[in-house]
Amino acid sequence: MKPVLRARAAALPFALAAAYPGLCAHAQTEGSAAPATLSPVTVTEDRGVATPLVLPSTAGSRLELTPFETPASVAIVPGELIRALGTTSVIDAKTLAPGMSSANSPGNGGNVLSARGFTGVNSVKQLYNGLELSNAGGVVSFPFDPWNVERIEALYGPASVLYGAGAIGGAVNVVSKRPDPAQASHEIGLGVGSDNARHEAFSSTGPMGNGLSYRVDLSHRSADNWVDRGASDTLAASASLRYDLSPQLNFILAADYGRQKPMHYLGTPVFNGAPVPGTETLNYNIADSDLFFQDQWTTLDTEWKPSADVTVHNTLYRLTHNRRYRDATVFTYLPATASVRRSSYRDISYSRQTQEGVNTYARFQGRIAGMKNAFLAGFQLERSFYNRFDNVRGGTSTVDALHPVPGLYRDAWRGESIPMYYLDLDRVGVFFENHLTLSQRWSVVAGLRSDSYRTEREDRQLRNTTRGKVSGTSGSLGVVFNPVPEVALYGQIATAQDPVTSLASIGANQQGFGLSQGRQIEFGLKQSLWGGRFDWTLAAYHLVKKDLLTANLANPTLQEQVGQQSSRGIEASASVRLGAWRVEVNGTVLDPKFDDFQAQVGSGTQQLAGKVPMTVPKRSANLSAFWDFAPRWTARTALQYVGQRFVNNTNTASLPSYTVVQAGVNWRAMPGMTLDLRVENLFDKRYATQGSEVQWILGRPRTVWLTGTHAF
Template structure:
């Protein structure tokens, strides 16, 4: 489908959809299925390589799987893939962890385009409008520029089709007043124009008191083929959301917690969670979190012959965001109250960019070869207004709602101009051996200004700098047989050393962090394609790190190393019984690290929110008793993680069990039902290092019923 990312498969996917002229006879939504290693995977390469031909780990979940498993958000979908966890807080509303890294070391793309640091720009995303969520593991700066040390999450929208017109609809209703509604469809006008429109809305009252959330997403896309060699794609994406205002449950001394919440956290400094505080919201009554963003794009593709393709995408992104909250909840041992802060921040972001490339397929020294060369340019205007009004103290069990207070803040405008050139090449050294290489060179001019509360210019914290980075990768893929393909790759990456390129100040005016990864793996399937499996072993080293360890404290970390193993597989046991499973082991540790905030030696410690073990198992049985009935479920395991760099608070491991059933009422109408967290497990999902006095608890047991339609 439409990806609208220059060189990332937008036109290829639109063409694939256009060529699919099969009518929609029976709705096909299932929670588990086998995949094809011959499938085109644009996130990992601009060369149109299949998963088998790519010397990297790429995991994908498509629209049918997301609907079948009941994943209403990108975070839920990503969590089902090998070695991925997600969490965050409303201040960092969508954060991922993979291969030992979190936060801005995971780049989040939309249709292959970078919009800024993920913890500033990423929003909770409805899945109804999406064709797929694709995850590329390991450093990806050679493809996408700054960041992307642990990997890339690419969110791909649905696109128009020149096949049979269709309409899709979804409506689910569940516990805590949760609703998920979507409607969309595609049609075409002859063989020249195809259009698609998708609109979705999710909403919930929340399982924490007075912490509801909602999100509305609308996407319009059009493909126009004025000639046989020219294709023009236009897309406009609109997103408006009001995330939950639940920032976490405060940690309290074990001597205070008369009803400790067992099996959720452990600590070496006498802290725990009190079950009486599990569903309490400590935010102020007029707390407000809101974002609204609009993103038009236009892509032009010219293919004068089958060997040459020229593409260019131009885009503009505008977003307004604000947070007006009490965000930090610190238990006061003297007063036995919860001390609350006040914090507000307002964003205005404008990003305009252009990306172009030329791809050529031919022979190089008589060997089959594919090459793409291109450029990428974007200009950013980002303004941030923030302030810290006085806080208050409230009762731990019945907090007075209170109000926020006056908004008096200071401004921090940031501008950048980022220009780069890149190339990728894939050459068939022999019929069985493919060599894949790539390189990228970036020049980023940054202008960072800060102003005081009285409006005066802060020269001490403002600065300008030009960052230059060069990254590259080389990989080899070898077909031992038609069904067994081992690979090896070496990839480099670079990213700003500070906490966030939008927020960097003069005290973070340093060169770039550097990283590299060695990965070895194998991809295989059975000759009848009833089973497939992938295995990857990797080693990532990141050096020259400056990280934020408290709200206004930065600490240098010499290095961080991450080694691990990931395995996944799908098996169609019978024509009606499918099993999918994956597991990952990650050993991630800091190098030399003295925390200037606490004075502690954290060298050798495990970074926060990084589990050593994760695993997922999904199974699905269809046509039970000859009925149009499918029943299945999933088990998810997340190992123990730490809430801080000192490793003094541990988030305990947990299992979650989900069950679902679907019944096809007619060819295009399906009734669904599911239970999430069947055993009502209490667990800590995430610990935000910016709020060290609290942790984010996961959702309790919930149920939902719904209707899925396609006609």
């Protein structure tokens, strides 16, 4: 870090303490999540709602570069901003970042994002503390609760050079809080809301003596919700133990557990481009529907610093994921009879995924020809096992549109879950990074990664085994120019690969396809003014992905890799802190489209060049404002805008744009105790978060919350 920026980073806690007395007072009682041996970067809990450009992050590099030093678009959403807004889910917290929009539904685990024109867990990586659960079936369900989130970091554009295949659109990493070896702190959170919503939470961290420190986080949420038979219940638990064997060597053993029973609500029927009147709060799912996700993560992190210039980091991990679905999934309105036809009965049980591996890298500080240089080399070995039980979709039943009788699964369909296949995915990856400081004004950052994936799939119905192998190499090269210490201009070219589908659950007929190739050119500007009280960023990019999986023109029943998809756009963000006011604003404007895509439509094929990929909004924006209108009192409002999204690649049906407004007031009743009243969806806007041509998943209507936290 340059001397001017280092000095400003060191002074940042004091500046934020003056600018955010309430938030920083609350943060200081909670304690820092960063290890004591990393004192130059332990500003995380004192950030207030700012996203300083001068603090090191892991989003764009493992070299601990600051966003100012990174030649890419990087966004950081601090945990304090998430909690200050009362955000209740990780997926909603992720969409606070510029250009991130959700396309979540119960079928994909409720955790799918769109970024820079690309959607889904095979194009936008989602990680937890730098690790990713291979998304068998395209499902990512963890993490989901923001109670223990220290920050969320987003890297825009190709991120395969860091994480491997499946990151053309970007990568989002949720960083959890870790043990505080310096001081003990504890926190209790309670909340009640509309529709019998409740939240109970507890956190505790501190030293235990003899080099040991701990952290425990528990969060339980439940609600009846706004639709019939829409009850939900979640539990998130995290525990970690840190052992500082010496100032140079420490270990962190962490265990995370998540259990979700989401709403059994799969959508509202639509007709003529809008929900059928009177159906908005009705639930058309069956009476014995079931929806369940369970995740368990165990990690052991080791950090060794044999010298001031060398750091070795190793992570051993084992992740498990269970899921259960039993429901009717498609609801079609029949206007002639004012009824709803339910179809595609689904039964998935005993589907379990286990993933284990090791991720190791070493970082070296030194000089090349008198110039400061940081170099990193590492490898990742991983194995994933997926045991799939499923059914053959079928079954049909019809219910009255306004007075539906739920019925049971076996009333309409006898096809229940059977063992389908077992898939073994092996991965070997090696990666390198380098940051060369040419002068006080110029620096160069380069990265390279190569991954090899092997799949072995046992079909338990056909009694045969198929094998596949794909590999890919990604690279990035960027330049940062600082004309003055407070301004960074950058340019970067980067490549990436996406799989045609999730490699952890790939079909036998797709194992022969290679990885789809992507390339991006990006230019941007980052500036920090007024002693860090005003930060703003601007990025422009052009991103292209080739080798899409499409139908063969001569035989639509066959697939081949041809075609191209692209996106170009502008992203911007600004953070202003002036006296009693703090304002955060960001947004994106992009032009996503298929350049060449022959897709199967009905019984034939259609050229979709010029069409917009489904679920991708061309416009999105966030605005949040905080006003300390009196001692110990803060009022706030937040606005989120999401543009129109198409529900098919032919662009014949769409979800309308929407703007949702939130408002709240926070009272710091006494040191360590805070009460918060907020109203979500203040104007009771009806909007759709996801959908198809026949049904939409509607967003939450107006909801009132009263929460309290006590830190001691």
